[in-house]
Amino acid sequence: xxxxxxxxxxxxxxxxxxxxLKLAGSDVQKVWHxxxxxxxxxxxxxxxxxFSYGDYLRCGAIAGRAAVMDAVRAHAARxxxxxxxxxxxxxxxxxxxxxxxxxxxANLKFICHRQFLRVERNDTAFTKAYxxxxxxxxxxxxxxxxxxxxxxxxxxxxxxxxxxxxxxxxHGHVTQDANRNGSMNSIAGIYSDRLNVLGxxxxxxxxxxxxxxxxxxxGLFESLVSSAARAA
Amino acid sequence: xxxxxxxxxxxxxxxxQGKAIEGALKSxxxxxxxxxxxxxxxxxELDTADKGQAEASLKAACEKLLANTVIENYRVEIA
Numbered sequence: 001x002x003x004x005x006x007x008x009x010x011x012x013x014x015x016x017x018x019x020x021l022k023l024a025g026s027d028v029q030k031v032w033h034x035x036x037x038x039x040x041x042x043x044x045x046x047x048x049x050x051f052s053y054g055d056y057l058r059c060g061a062i063a064g065r066a067a068v069m070d071a072v073r074a075h076a077a078r079x080x081x082x083x084x085x086x087x088x089x090x091x092x093x094x095x096x097x098x099x100x101x102x103x104x105x106a107n108l109k110f111i112c113h114r115q116f117l118r119v120e121r122n123d124t125a126f127t128k129a130y131x132x133x134x135x136x137x138x139x140x141x142x143x144x145x146x147x148x149x150x151x152x153x154x155x156x157x158x159x160x161x162x163x164x165x166x167x168x169x170x171h172g173h174v175t176q177d178a179n180r181n182g183s184m185n186s187i188a189g190i191y192s193d194r195l196n197v198l199g200x201x202x203x204x205x206x207x208x209x210x211x212x213x214x215x216x217x218x219g220l221f222e223s224l225v226s227s228a229a230r231a232a
Numbered sequence: 233x234x235x236x237x238x239x240x241x242x243x244x245x246x247x248x249q250g251k252a253i254e255g256a257l258k259s260x261x262x263x264x265x266x267x268x269x270x271x272x273x274x275x276x277e278l279d280t281a282d283k284g285q286a287e288a289s290l291k292a293a294c295e296k297l298l299a300n301t302v303i304e305n306y307r308v309e310i311a
Binding site for chain 2: 065103104105
């Protein structure tokens, strides 16, 4: 499995994602945003977290129009896997690869804490190492994670099973208290129509070592590596 | 040629920043404020004297980057 981690000016979580992917058994290359091609044989593109372009204009707005994004769109159109985490999710929404937008958290606060997510389905390339309905323990750290979409888009996401993760409590119950940024329907992550693009606000790459408090994030990277191996 | 682009949130889109500003104005004792919505203003210089061409460029700028039309409206004024 070959992964390409795209680095924009202001990305700052690429190192953690590279480590998580290598631990799961992937070859990883970093790709600068001004590149117009992805490395040949790329199975997975990751847009890491951070503050690309200082969050100027809107979070992810400028990165979403960077040169490399044409290659990422072409990769996705071919059915290639794309994962956007945190700022990467914002970039996917701004680039048109995923619908909706991440707005300022409803309480106006930057939130940074451990967070359980409910895995909505486990039959995708991203989640097969988890159980459906499992509560996984990861982290969130963002100021603009309030997922917002028009009612038709929301209905389509729900109707077609495109919600990947929701904010939940430790038992996997989706509660108002667990939804700290105000996201519609407690949405923490969504898939594209063909389930090959995933955007999520939380950071699975933070929880891959017992040393730092947990390993629930590993399943996502292990799922991706095993999916790519099967496709090859 | 100069232009001003104003980007505002669509009606019905929650604007927590506007609400916070509204609350701050009220706590400052500024009377008569019913509602605040925050937006953005872009002052743009164009290198063309052709108004039609300027309008086309500005529309492209708004659609491609300046506004996210999922949640925002834009207005273009050419000086």
